[in-house]
Amino acid sequence: MSVPLYQAKAEMFRTLGHPVRIRVLELLQNGPRPVRDLLAEIDVEASNLSQQLAVLRRAGIVTSFRDGALVMYALSTPDVADLLAAGRRILGAVLTDRDGLLVELRSQTPR
Amino acid sequence: MSVPLYQAKAEMFRTLGHPVRIRVLELLQNGPRPVRDLLAEIDVEASNLSQQLAVLRRAGIVTSFRDGALVMYALSTPDVADLLAAGRRILGAVLTDRDGLLVELRSQTPR
DNA sequence: GACCGACTTGAAGATTTCTGCAACTCCGAA
């Protein structure tokens, strides 16, 4: 297997490695959402959110389209939900009462 | 859900966001391996590999133990394999003949 | 067509991550 493929995989994971971007993806799991909604749920400046959305867009993980005055975002593939779920599982295995985060993690219904 | 949990998830993904670390994890899927072996398969300096292993160790994704003169590394949980597999699927969905990497990706047997 | 809300873009400074070198520890063999 060639080197560039590892590069691509690493970039994909790195793209997910940001709190705001994770938050966005989890919100988009429930279907397309306008930026305005995301902004209302995530405590971050509009320009910052826009930058993070651009990162996800460039990586091809989300797509966007205009609906009148609003810009909508959606997951480009439902596989993203699997990835997030797998991440959640590992976090559970790794944290194993390392601290209180575990309790909170467990309370999140596994889809 | 509180902010710190997103932080933890993001950190977990960021930990995977490096070519050498991805390579290491894929090699460890087949069972524990001494650093010497990893070094032989990954084209990187020993100190660099050691730094990357330290990152994975700190994140709790791998564990290490000494076996005589060798230091062995192993996945801390088999769930990691699922995560890598999910990543592979997304990459496949996202790349969809965006370039030649796709062909290579497909040739990799899905576990 | 002027204005406002909804977003995006560009750029700069601050922060974090990476890489490679040098020095150091640990173990086993001679």
Added chain:
DNA sequence: TTCGGAGTTGCAGAAATCTTCAAGTCGGTC
């Protein structure tokens, strides 16, 4: 007890990422 192989650690310069501010675009509405 000395030596060499196997790894790790500390650090500094280089590179990538984040955050924020200012400016700009696109649609609707009055």
